[in-house]
Amino acid sequence: MPLVRRVLSHPARLVSLGFLLQMVVGTVLLLLPVSRAEGAPADLLVAAFTTVSATCVTGLITVDTATYWSPFGQVVIMGLIQVGGIGVMTLATLLALTVRGRLGLRTSLAAQADSHSLDLGDVRRVVLRIVGLALTIEAFIAVLLTLRFALGYGMGWGTAVWHGLFHAVSSFNNAGFALYTDNVIGFVGDLWIIGPLCLALILGGLGFPVLRELLSGAPARRWSVHTRLTVWGTSTLFVLGILAFWFFEGAAGGTLAHLPPAQQAVGALAGGVFPRTAGFNAVDYAHVTEETEAITMVLMFIGGGSAGTAGGVKVTTFLLLAAVIWAEVRGEPDVVIGQRRVAAPVQRQALTVALLAVGLVIGSTLVLMMLTDIPSLDLGFEVISAFATVGLSTGITAQLPAAGQVLLMVLMFLGRVGTITVASAIALNTRHRHYRLPEERPIVG
Template sequence: MFKKAARWLYASPPRTLLLGFSFIILTGAVLLMLPIASVSREPTSFVDALFTATSATCVTGLVLFDTGSYFSTFGHWVILLLIQIGGIGFMTMATLFALMLRRRISLKERLILQESLNQGSIEGLVRLVRKVIFYALALELAGAVLYTIRFAIDMPLGKAIYHGVFHAISIFNNAGFDLTGTGSSFIGYAEDFYLNAVSMALIVLGGFGFIVLADLFDFRKKRKFSLHTKVVLSVSAALIVVGALVIFIFEFTNSRTIGDEHFAHKALSAFFQSVTTRSGGVATVDVAELRQATQFFMIILMFIGASPGSTGGGIKTTTFAVLVGAVLAMMRGKEDVVLFRLRLAQERVYKAITVTLFCIGIVLAGTMVLATTEDASFLKILFEATSAFGTVGLSMGLTGHLSLAGKLTIIVLMFIGRLGPLTLTYALGPKQGRALYRYAEGKIIIG
């Protein structure tokens, strides 16, 4: 029986990823249950520890307790390690250790890496892993230094370094955990342009994806970008600018958020809230006090999420670009979806539609379950479900009041959102053989 189960788990890369993430989350939960992990030295319940471990590994940022005041230094380092492994990917970390030990990377491991990094082929994967590790550590180090400089103004140098390292890793990996100790995210730094700029830069760079980062770093040598990089950069920029503009307009007169602030502060807050929906998870305003129109618009942005191969979730910016391209092509009576003068294969369009419908179904299912188990408004529940699935971590205040069934639902949504709905389907579904025949073509009326 055990041999049969082992064969099933290792039969495909998606199943190995499923097993790996599950093992890491359970290990993290056990460590966070230990009395030494909390400030009070009281053991945390298994469900609460599992929730926190899932949120950290899936780089979401939804929390049941304030991270800074509830968990001890040991608990902080456990959470930080889970964020790092979950953000970069456990297979990437495993490959790093294998390379350090000068061990050869097998074909099976390359296939798992291909699935983990969402690549189309196994060519150049080991080189990409080296770049992923280098870029991640370099950007985290830069972020830690910049954060430390700012935090050193408010606290002793040792504590400033500690906070700088924690927030750099958390924000770059789009995890959203913070050590402010007030449960208010970055609201206390809402007018601090320096800290806002550093945080937005880390969120955006972490959400671009490592393939895009490699293209950006190699631009001086190659003098050109791939189609993937062009789409990610253009769509990300458009979503951030449009998002900031919409939030700025909707909240301009809202005295509970930015209505009473000066123009520059309003603009800065609007941009930060737009950027953080990319999967950042930290906020400089109270999300629960935003207007309903703003909250619903942020749900849309969270659902789109970050980019493929990044630390963020959602359906991804490239999927959104393909969907928009397909709609425009249909409206113009064209057969091909064209982006930057390059035609996309029909397979890409079908996959984008499939991913989107899968994600809509998962968010709606999670929302219906939460609407049954939780006593809250529908918009608050939809916001929470989308934030969990998109691994964003923003909350309207529902997380801390979840029932047991609600916590388990959010855990499942975070896990599916990080692993990816298609990866989960391939992992749990039966192995499909090659079709030996095709059915005759039929016609139905659309629209």
């Protein structure tokens, strides 16, 4: 018990170490000749980049997953995705529980009874529930996909099961890896493929705390603020994303224009849902309109739900900041969401996560601009895609120089563990001043 508590009290270190270990193991495995298809040359950077991309459930690639890797290599990638995705989901959930206990302490020293630390029993129960839930959902999606691959595309049952399994794992973990050279562009109009993928990535992307609350069957009016923000925020962003994608890529004569209307709708579903943050390519982002590219960047940056397999600054962070602004504009001293006051430290955490992310994205884009001559919009798209562990690309990943690819690896790592651990590490590491300094009010704006 003390060990667990000690380890959990340094979450950034724990998560980082676990990730680094997995990345070393993954890189070594992918460097083995048995991992590569015949004739594919060994390359440390390719192995490392693919490992980081899979571990951080991003899906950016510098080689074609379908042709560069052997079936063994593809199994390794699937394993990295599964361990990385569910691992972070578990740790983030544990951290959120720990932080909630600690935040009580921070907000009010008197309310020490409120501070419930986790014991080993809690940890074991949480891990088992998450793994059980994840495997159940993945199995269900795998069955759906397998049936479609076998019956709709004439695959042999063995191949269909393997493809169903891989894409179920990839979609629930929001990883965006696919076993096809064109990712899932070939299925853009097929609801029986796009639908299960969307279902899996939405469930994974909501995050475990929300899933648990939804599965508990509580009526919507009893939901916690976190679940309400995540569910309504996710739904609204999906609708906006789908409409925007349909307008700019379908109606306006873009990458969906060649499809009949019903399939355009499926394509728009994919285009609106995948950027948050599965990262499957349903269309070729090298050919989308600049408007789609910009809107996709915003959606990617916001990302999905906390403590799940999604990336980005998270829907709750975004909506919390919106609520703070709304309260400020209305002159309300408290930030209120659905009859609940949002704790002040949480507001500050949201601010910190969002602005550090903005700074990181701008700074990294600038570095890539210095390294290459690729148009800046594409570079910004790539940076946000890496940071938000989305994996969409206009196709420039492999063209970047080694330093640029390493930067993307760092961004994926920071995006996957950074937003989660910054918030919780901060919250767990609160000092107390025994005196308060005099107050001052600089002019703003």
